[in-house]
Amino acid sequence: MTFACREDDVPPGEGRNITIEGRRIALFRTDTGWYAVDAVCPHKGGPLADGIVCDHAVTCPLHDRSFDLRTGEGPGEDRIGTYAVEVRAGEVYVAVGVPAASPVAA
Numbered sequence: 001m002t003f004a005c006r007e008d009d010v011p012p013g014e015g016r017n018i019t020i021e022g023r024r025i026a027l028f029r030t031d032t033g034w035y036a037v038d039a040v041c042p043h044k045g046g047p048l049a050d051g052i053v054c055d056h057a058v059t060c061p062l063h064d065r066s067f068d069l070r071t072g073e074g075p076g077e078d079r080i081g082t083y084a085v086e087v088r089a090g091e092v093y094v095a096v097g098v099p100a101a102s103p104v105a106a
């Protein structure tokens with residue numbers, strides 16, 4: 001697990017771009033928990049951290065494709081990587097290379 005940010009750095013309902021071990025990650029704090037996924041949309045490179053988040057899905061701001069933040073599944077063959085998140089004592093940690101099992105409560 002690698003330190004990503006402080007819990008207060010991401011307001012509820014928003015996403016942030018972070019870089020961990022050279023990988024660009026979009027970190028989201030939602031009503032259903034914290035999620036970390038690949039930051040770049042597989043369609044045409046849209047910035048997923050700037051997308052609209054609802055429940056456990058993010059919609060890419062460029063062409064409105066939605067991705068499940070739990071599984072990374074999108075439309076058709078499109079898919080993004082998901083990563084485990086832990087919140088400890090007000091600090092958020094992400095494990096790059098470790099698939100997300102379940103969201104951490106917001």
Ligand code: FES
Binds near residue numbers: 041044046061062064
């Ligand atoms: S770049 Fe994300 S939907 Fe097109």
